[in-house]
Amino acid sequence: MSILVNKQTRVVVQGITGGAGSFHARQMLEYGTQVVAGVTPGKGGTKFDDRVPIFDTVSRAVRETGADTACIFVPAPFCGDAIAEAAGAGVGLVVVITEGIPTLDMIAARRLLDEKGVRMVGPNCPGVLTPGECKVGIAPGYVHTPGRVGVVSRSGTLTYEAVWQLSALGIGQSTCLGIGGDPVAGIDFVDALGMFEADAGTDAVVLIGEIGGAAEERAAAFVREHVRKPVAAFIAGVTAPPGKRMGHAGAIISGSSGKAADKIEALRAAGVAVTANPAEIGVTLQAALRGKKGS
């Protein structure tokens, strides 16, 4: 069991002939993902690597291949348009890898997705991966192990770090999900926690947050009310100074809000096992699994 993607998932890659799109489409195929279509306007009718049919539009790709998930590598200036195209084409999930999309474009895109009932992962994220079944995005497949721990994170490489720690301890993952570092995004911690709580294949959850916004505080409130499974967490940015954007557009402490210390306190108060050491995310989850919730 898993959330969002599995063996049956049929992926259409938007921007499949670009540098990042082609490289990662190959990696996804290699991982065993069903990449059933690609989209590059003007290249419809040709094939990617002699195996994946390319279409001019997403709606045509969905009609002809039954794709249900879009993975977007389109450059930032055209990404708002690409998301809107996917939203109207009939897929149920849109995974946006592209970084650097203007915030106003994302606000408009998110409004359209909500209207159509389409879920989004990202933007500016590594995507979603169900070990041994399906990878939609750019996460390095080999660090993952099939298992029963869900991972949700605002960061990319820090997610790989956490997954690697889990795998090294022999703890497999049900699904690993990077929700991205932008201020306006799709699936958030609360959505992901709800899905993991409901998933019979998930026993515990690792949550990796960072400074900026209040998503971790809302996650804490949700855990307190609705999550029975153990949750372990790390919040990046304890040392980050206020007013400085730490790489991610969303990672900035402004005024009195967005501080790591407040997020850690909220999560601990909700019974989440929070570690201050990012090298101990795996063992913290391990301990939480043994002690159940509230260790």
Next chain:
Amino acid sequence: MKLHEHQGKELFRKAGVPVPLGRVAFDLDEAEAAAKALIAETGDETVVVKAQIHAGGRGKGGGVKVVRGAGAAREAATRILGMKLVTHQTGPEGKVVRRLLVEQGLRVAKELYAGIVVDRDRRRVVLMVSSEGGMEIEEVARKTPEKILSRAIDPAYGLRGFEARELAFGLGLGEPTAGKLARALGALYKVFAAEDCSLVEVNPFVVLESGDVVALDAKVTLDDNAAYRHKGHAALADPSEEDPAEAAARAAGFSYIRMHGDVGCMVNGAGLAMATMDILKHHGGEPANFLDVGGGASKDQVAQAFKVILSDPAVKAIFVNIFGGILKCDVLAEGVIAAVREAGLKVPLVVRLEGTNVDRGRKLLAESGLAIEVAKDMDEGAKKAVARAARPFDAAQGRGATEP
């Protein structure tokens, strides 16, 4: 990117948000000439001399003077230009004032607040107004939240007329002032949307004795991700407001922020870069910087990033922490080796590599003949780097003078 007040007001003026008459001045003669011209234009001797720095709280820090006459304006400018202005937003080191805004004095009856922000939780642009202008809005939100009115704006329609009127009348204003404020709010939203802002704040937005409304301040932040579609935005940057190393890093395509410690770090990915600073601190060290080389960094970018770290004289040890995903470990290793060969290695270097092509990366480092310590994981790497920074470095040995 943050704008200066005078730049923000220029955007306001063009969009139809009323602003005071004013001129920017970079030296004393310009300041005096600006005051003279304003006095001639308005017939009023009162002028305001305002320091232009990228931080709020300028008035309390002594950066704003209300004076009468051009001579007094020059005198005020003498005191403010070149001063190190310390406010609650600059940090204790303060910021040197390099430009002034000289404005007409106005007779203020009432101070309001208006702000437009991106509300992450509602995923909307939100317009806020308050009757409590002139105060810190965070403080108003804490003490009297009922005095802040807000409206989430539907991106499909923009700010509609009735929405702006509801806010203006909601503040208890009567006509014709409420109508004037509503129109000004409409123009303010136009600036936000048309210029791709991430923040527009006017504190105070004043009502004059005449009943007119005027934006007395302008705090504008632009969305860097949208810079590609605004040709004019690059010219609004003020390099003197930025750390030169941070600006050079941005130009080279990676993200660097100088901190106050002595362990330099180079990491791929913003989250892991923050976590690396955190783990250094956790083990008793102090990070010298945040540095995210980015996902798709080339060998040259890695080399450039490494040189930026070396350019910080406070750095006593370097910790490279890479989890290769898109960025391959061998590319990283080649970049580090190239930079060290070119710039020399004057401090201990600890490298932790994991991920894509890790074996090739480790092999390259081992065969380089350079004094690089390899750590098996992030915990060991951080501990080693902190220990090395705390010890005198013997450059001839390429190692800390006292080995453990």
